[in-house]
Amino acid sequence: MAINHxxxxxxxxxxxxxxxxxxxxINVVSNLLNNVTQxxxxxxxxxxxxxxxxxxxxVFAITATSVILRFGVKGxxxxxAFLLSLFTAVMIYFSWVAQMPAEDKxxxxxxxxxxxxxxxxxxxxxxxxxxxxxx
Numbered sequence: 366m367a368i369n370h371x372x373x374x375x376x377x378x379x380x381x382x383x384x385x386x387x388x389x390x391i392n393v394v395s396n397l398l399n400n401v402t403q404x405x406x407x408x409x410x411x412x413x414x415x416x417x418x419x420x421x422x423x424v425f426a427i428t429a430t431s432v433i434l435r436f437g438v439k440g441x442x443x444x445x446a447f448l449l450s451l452f453t454a455v456m457i458y459f460s461w462v463a464q465m466p467a468e469d470k471x472x473x474x475x476x477x478x479x480x481x482x483x484x485x486x487x488x489x490x491x492x493x494x495x496x497x498x499x500x
Contacts, residue, residue, distance in 0.1 A: 398456065405463035410480060414487040418452075421491025422498065429499035441496045448493025455486035 395415050402411030433441045462470065462479050470476060 401460070405460075407459075407463075407476075407480065410483060414483055417484065417487040418491040418494065421488060422495045425492045425495035426499055429495050432496060433499065441499075445493040445496030448489045449497065451493075452486045452490035455482055459483055 399411035399415065402414075403409070429441065436444070459479055459482075462474050462476075465474060472478070
């Protein structure tokens, strides 16, 4: 009985192409994020956010299998998508605050609060994208 070593080559190729289609626009948006944060006066915040997100995606991809075993695939993918959507919400908030006049930026609209919120969103987004990647 011969073993077919190439039985799953079509599935692997299919999913590889899907990941290519999904992650090409994500890289474009990441570059845009870096440019937008620089132009709005936040300096290298976009690069720091992307570095945190990618680093944590790699770290939490290791632990994602245990999360899948605990919560199931649906729960893990749902929580990953929710954490990733928080990043989008924070970036909408960031762009809204960046357009405000400087004298109106106090409290929840201050630059320091927005920067901290962006870093927290990057952390959660890295965890969420790891769950989506593995889930």
